[in-house]
Every structure is written in C-alpha cells, then in structure tokens.
Amino acid sequence: MGLKGITVNTAAEAEAHIYAEDDAAIYQSILGMDAVADIGQQCKATVISNNKIRVSDGVVVVGGHVARIPYGEYEDCEIANGQTGKNRNDLIVARFETTGSGGVDKMTCKVYQGTAGSTAADPSITQDNIYQNGKVREFPLYRVRIEGLNIVAVDQLFTVLPSMATMQEDMTPSTETLKSGVRLQRMGKLRILNLVDTSSAADGTIVNLAVGDRPANYVFAPAIVRGQTYPDFFISVTPASMGTGKVGLFRGANVQMQYDGYICSQIAWLVD
Template sequence: MAGLKALNINTPPEAEPHIYAEDDAAIYKAIFGGDGVSTIGQACKATVLSNNKVRIADGVLCVDGHMARIPYGEYEDCEIMNGQSGKNRNDIIVAKFETTGTGGIDTMTCEVIQGTAGETAVDPELTQDDIYAGGKVREYPLYRVKIEGLSITAVEKMFEVIPTSWILLNKINELSTRRITHTLLYYNADGTTGTFTLSDSVKNYDYIEIFYNSDVAGHKAPQKSIKLPTSQTVSSGDMLFDMTSFRMSSGDGTKMQLMNTILNVSGKTCKPETSRQINFGSTAGSVAWTVSNTPHHRVYRVVGYNYGS
C-alpha cells in the first residue's frame, strides 16, 4: 500500500503525474460534505417548460466530492417521455457521476431516470455507489417529476442545499447573540392544588413551564414539569397543561394509579380542573376510571421563557 499521499507539494519535472481528480474530490467532500447543491446562483432551480421538458437553471453541485456546474446564464433541458392516459409515473432527474476507476476517465451528466407507469407511481431505483471507496457510478437525485396521465403535475426538489461558509458564519453569529431569558411567575414551597395567580400574563412569553407533583403520595417537592409554547392554545385562547403522574396506590403494591389533572391557564389566572384517575387492580377486569372534585396535583412554580431575536 502506498500510504500517505502528498497533494500540495512540488515534485521534480521528470516525476510522473500523481494528482488525480479523485484527490481533489476527496478534499471537496471533506469541505462540502458529499452530495448537495450550493446556494450560489439559482441553485439549479427547476422550471417546467412543457409536459415533455424540465429546465434546470445555473448552479453548482457536488456528487460525492466531484464538482460540476451549470454556468451563469446557461441551463440544462431534461427531456421527459410522454405519460400514459390513466396511469401515473415518477421520473427522477439526477446528476450522474461515472468513472472507469482511479486515474481513468470520468463523466458527469444530468439525466432522467424514467419510472414505471402504473396505478400508483413509485420512484425508480438509483445507483448510488460510494465513489470515495472505489465505486464507479453515483446518481444523485435532483428532482422528482410527477406525471399523472399525460401531464406533469409537480416537480419536487430532492437535493440538499449546502450553505456557503459565509452563510454559516452569519448564522452562527446570529445564534450567538440570541439569549434565552426566564422569569419566575409563581412560587409556592408547599405547592397548591387550588386556583392561583401569576405575576405576569403568559401572553408575554414564548414558553411556559409548570413544575408539579401528585399530592396523594405526600410529595413535598416538584418531580415533574411540562413545557408548552404560548402559541399552543385551545379555541378559547387558554392554555391547557395536562399534568399526569403514576404511583403505587396501596401498601401491599397490589394496585397502581394513573392520575391526571388539567391546569387551565388564562392570562395570569391558573385554575386546576377535576382530577381523573384510573386504577389498575391485581385481577383482570378491575381497571376503572374514577373522578375527584378535588385536584390531586400540586403546582410549585411556574416559569416563563423568552427567546431573544
């Protein structure tokens, strides 16, 4: 085995050429990440020209590290075979890389892989060899062309858009400047099973988190929490928090209980509704729902979260 292969070095004029396209492809794959379409230009945008032609606009793409592009102002027209009346078909437009092997002849083309017409359209199979590992053919799907009867009804993007390093840097900077802030809206060391009032309306926050526990087992501290976005409301505009707990209900461990209490939150007011529980007995047929007018979940604290812009 040859082992380490230097790529960016000068060699004597009489030395045999030793840098191949697959060497550059390995570098591009390490940077670009394999398959994808860059954001530059029109990013290989597809336009349906007729029921037999789809045009691919300019852009840069990568197939397992091997780069290709449709230059600015140019395009690639893909011919779509006629559909059949009463039948459906999926064709796939691919970027196809093919090689004869290391140091051999490579080709990169844009082709249409035709599906089989039938009552239900299915995608045709593609060849997707690992070129880096010595494969010879890789077909990277760009678009799914859906044909119903004689007409193209949709062209669906199948490729990943790979952002440039500048876009990624801007995104990182944007995320690094966003801060999550939280506000304690309610606190009760002993917890409460009754109606209580928050220090501020939930409408002023992005998320609300409720800390609670079942009071039946004598717990004196929150062991569970539920977090919901304030956009998640019922038709009345209120938020509903589904507080649940599971416990052994008797000393001999022959019964288990699943308990549920709905906490209705409207603005600053938090009101627990009727508790329901289901008892699982030790014998078949002993499962039954029961209802309690006294809520059996204690709320200890409520926290509001805001995500900075």
C-alpha cells in the same frame, strides 16, 4: 503506495500524480454529503412543458466531484409522454461515472423514467461509494410527478449546502424581548426562551411566537409560579402545525392557568 502528498510541489520532470479523485476526497471529507451549493439559482427546476424540465445555473457535488451549470446557462431534461389514466414518477439525477482511478470521468444530468401504473414509484438509481473505488454515483435532484399526460409537480430532493458566510450568520446569537419578562434567544435553528417574572392571560397565553420561531412538535418545561402551592405547573409551546405558536402556562392535565405574578422557566427547542 501509502501516504500521498497532495499540496506538495514535485520536480518538473516528475510524472503527474494529482488526480480528480484526490481533490474529490478532500471535498468529500469537508462536505460529508452530496449537495447543491448555495450559489446562483441553486439548480432551480422550471417546468417548460409536459415534456421538458429546465434546470438553471448552480453547483452540484456528487461523491466529492464538482460540476456546474454556468451563470446564464441551463440544462433541459426531456420527459417522456405520460399515459392517460396512469401515474408515473421520473427522477432527474446528477450522475458521476468513472473508468477508475486516474481514468476518464464524466458528469451529466440524466432522467430516469419510472414505470407507469395506478400507483407511481421512483425508479432505481445507482449510488456507489466513489471514495471506495465505486464507478457510478447518482444524486437525485428532482422527482417529476406525472398524472395522465400532465406533469403535476416537481419535488426538490436535494439539500442546499449553506456557505461558510451563511453558517456564520446563522450561528451568530441574537436576543429579542417579546414582552416584559420574556426573552427569546436565537442561534441558528436553536431557540431558548427565558421567562423571568412574567404573566399569563386568561387562556394561559404568555406570548405567541412568530412563524419562524415555532417548533415542529409540542415542547414542555417545568415552571415556577410564586405563591402557588400546586407542584405541577409547566410551560407548553404549541407547534407550527397548530398555527398560533402559543407559549402557555398550564397545570396538571393541561389546565390553562392565568397568573399575574411571578412565572419563571426556561425552555429550548429546534426549528425546521
């Protein structure tokens, strides 16, 4: 067929030629992934009983095809009984299936029951490439962990796709002065710390970062300290897992340094 016009008008008597897969291809090219959209309760899961998980309102995209649980409604997912002394993982998926191009499509929530045993494992699902004429694609929403007769946890497996408004807000840069000579720039997940003519305490601490500004791993950058002859000063930023968010001045083999004069550096990292 070659090039197919989508946003074009055709004569009233012309045969219908725009199908769901045409729109899905557009959405997939824009979104690039299966996702739950940032609207409503974002398909939040609630444990109703050991045999029922309730999925609240939201919008889900599978292979570019869109479905929703309307506001005020929900989808109840039935979970089979557990077995005493055994563990099991069940998966709740959003399932798209089609008979083919221009055919009949269906989108549903489905529960896949895992195999009970001493160690739980996720059951298999189908993830065809719908754009390439696949027939079934399943997007995992939740893992239901069952130990014995009880549901002990429900793990969210999807990424919430931020709206354009949220992305614009996240990408708008802001700057905060943490103390004299220390300025922190924020832009989305990026953090840039500028140190100009600042000082460190006896344990090397320059500042402690707020929880939302701490990196996942240690971050280092060289530092200049006026009047010092040591060539190996550096700045270290402590990761979130260590609890303090300390930005400190060090030298050599992690020797903490106190300095009341001119410390200069710039260091950048990403937050989770």
